[in-house]
Amino acid sequence: MVLKKKILIRIGSLRHGGAEKALINFLKNIPSDKYEIDLLINLYSGQYIKEVPSWVNLHYLLKGEMITTNRPHEIPVKAFRVLYQKMFSKFPGLLYKYILKNKKYDIEIGAIHGMYNDILTSPIKDSKKIIWIQNDIFSLKEYTPKVIREFFKFDKILVISNKLEEEMLKFAKNENEKQSIIKIFNPIDKNDTLEKANTPINDMPFTDSKHPTFVSVGTVYPQKGYDRLLHVHKRLLDEGFQHNLLIIGDGYDLENIQNLLNSLNLQKTAKMLGYKSNPYPYLDKADFYVMSSRHEGYPTIIAEALILKKPISATDISGIKDLLQNGKLGIITPNSEDGIYEGMKKFLTDKTLSDHYKNEIENTELPFVLEKSVQYLQQIIDEV
Template identity: 75%
Template sequence: MKKKKILIRIGSLRHGGAEKVLVNFLKNLPPDKYEIDLLVNLYSGMYLKEVPFWINLRYLIKGEMITTNRPKDIPIKAFRVLYEKMFLWFPFLLYRFILKNKKYDVEIAAIHAMYKEILSSPQKNSKKIIWVHNDIFSIKGYTTKVIREFFRFDRILVISNKIRDGMYELADSDDEKAAIIKIFNPIDREDTLRKSDAEIQDYPFTENLPTFVSIGTVFPQKGYDRLLNVHKKLIDEGLKHQLLIIGDGYDFNTIQNQLNKLGLQETAKMLGFTSNPYPYLKRADFYVMSSRYEGFPTVIAEALIFNKPISATDISGIRDLLQDGRLGNITPNSEEGIYEGMKKFLTDKDLTEEYKKEIAQTELPFVLEKSVEHLQKIIDEV
C-alpha cells in the first residue's frame, strides 16, 4: 500500500495544549500507512523527545524560546522573525532547501497561526487542512477578513461548538460549511493516570484545607489576576482554602507580584512550570479555570479524567466538555462569576459529590482511540 505523504507545520513543541495534542496524535498513527514530515519553526520544547522515531522532524531554527524583551535578546528575536518571514515570502526556498523538493498529498497547519505558511505552499495539488485549537473570534487581529482565509483550506478542524458555529456564520455556501468539522482533541487517559502516580517533592500546602488547582501558561488570557482577587475575597470572608497555580509564561512575575501585594503568600502558590502537573491535579480537591478565552481547554478534559469537581468560566469548549453544566459548574466569564463558582464548592459539599457522581457515570468523548480514529478518517478522505 502506498503511504500518504503528509507535511505538518507548527511553531514549536513547547508546553502548550495544541502541541501536546499533536504529539498524542502522532504517537498513535500507524507508521506503515503514512510518511510524515513535521516542520517546526523553532526546534524547542519539552515534547520534542516524544515525537515518534519514524516521523521526519525538520526545523527552521534551533534554540530556546525567548519570552522576554531584554535588550540583549532583541537582535536574536529580530533575526528569527526575519528568517521565518523569508520562507513565507519565498516559499520555494523552504520547499527546495528544507523539505528537499518532497511532494506531499496533504499539508496540515497544526495551529491556526500557521495558516499563511500552508496557504503559501507552492504545491497547489496537495490537500490542505487547518486545525483550530483556539477561539479565533476572541483573538486580536483575527478579523472577519482574516478568518475568511481559512475557507481556502479543504478542511477546517475546530474543537468546540462555539468555534464551529462562528465559522458557519462566516460561510458563504454549503460547500464551505461542509469543510468545517468538529473534532475532540485526543487525550491519553492511561498515560495521564500513570504520570499522576509520581511522588511530589515538597508539596507546598497543608493537608487539612480545601485546595483549588489551576494549570496553564501564565498569559493574560488565563485570568490569573482575576483568580487571585477572588481568592483574596473568599479568604477575607472566612472561607479558608488554598490555591495552587501551575505554569510559566511572560506574565509570571506580574501575577507573582500581585500575589505578594495581596498578602496571599501563605494560601496561594505559583509553582512555575512542571513537565508533570498530574500528581498535583490528582491531589487537589477542585479544579478552577479563570480564563478570559480558550479554544479547547485540554486541562479540563484531564481534570474530568481525575473525577475533579470543576468550576470554569463560560469560554469556548467548556459547554462541550462539561456537557452544558452536567459535569461541572459553568460560571459567567467575569471576576464575580469566578467568585460565585468557587464559593459554591466551599459552601455546598453536596454539589461537589453530585458532580463527582455524574463524571464517574459518563463515557467521556475525547478518549484517545476515538479521536485518533476520527482524525485519520479525515486525512484519508480529504
C-alpha cells in the same frame, strides 16, 4: 504495494500546550505503514520533542529554548528568530527547497490556526490542505472577518468545539464551505494521564493545611485570567472562606502575576510553582480545579482534570460546555471576576457538591476518547 500518503504537518513548537499535545497523541497512534509524515516546527523546543515517533521525519527552522519573557538581553534573540521565520514566510520557495529538500506532499496540515498563511502560500499548489483551529480565533482581534474568510481556502477546516463550529458556519457562503468545517475532539490519552498523575512528588504546597486547595494549570498569559483569579482568592479570604490556591505554569506575564500576588499579601495561601513538565500529580492532590481564562480554544487541561475526577469550576469559554456537558460534570460560570468568585464559593460553602460532580464524572462516558478521535482524524485524511 500501496503507496504511502506523503503528509507535511506544521506547528510553531512542541512546547506544552493543548494543540501540541493533541498533535503528539495523534502521531503516536496512527499507523506508520500508511503514511509518510514530515513534521516541520519553527522552533526545535518543548517537552513533546522526545515523544515524536521515530518514523516521523522531524524538521525545524531554529533550535533553542522558547523565550517567554521580555528581558533586555533576550530581545535580540527574539528579534532574530522573528526575522528568520518571516524570511521563510515571505519566500516559501526557500523553505521548501532548503529545509524540505523539494519534497512533494499529498496533504499539508497546519496543526494550529496561526500556521494558516504558511500552508496557504505553499508552492505545492495541488496538495490538499487542512487547518486545525485550536483556539477561539473569534475572540482574537487580529482574526478579522477578512482573515477568517481566508480559512475557506482550505479543503478541510477542523474545529475542536461546538462554539467554534457555530461561529465558523456563520462565515460560510455556500454548502461546500459548510461541509468543509468538521468538528473533532482533541485526542486525550487517558492511560498516560493517569500514569503520570501517580508519579511521586515532594514539593506539593499546602500538604499541612486543613483548608482545601484549588489548582490552575496553564501558560501565564493575560488570556488565562490569573490576575482576576488572585483578586477572587483575596476576596474570598477576606470574607472568611479559607482555602489555598496553586498556579502551575510560566509565560511572559509570570513576573506581573507574581508581583500582584505579593502586593495582595497572598504569599501564605497562594503559590506559583512555575513550569512543570508533569503537572498531573499536583492536579491529582488538589481538591478542586479552577479555570479563570478569558478565552481558550479547547482547554485540554479540563479534559485531563475530568480524567482525574476533579471537581471543576470554569469560566464559560469555547469548549467548556462540550467538556462539562453543559454543567453536568462541573460548574460553568459567567466569564467575569464575579463569575469565578461564585464558582469557587459554591465549592467552599456546599460540602456535598464535590462528591456530586465526582459521581457524575465517574458515571459518564467522556467524548474525547483517544481511539475515536484518532480514527476520525485518520478518516478525514484518507478521504480529503
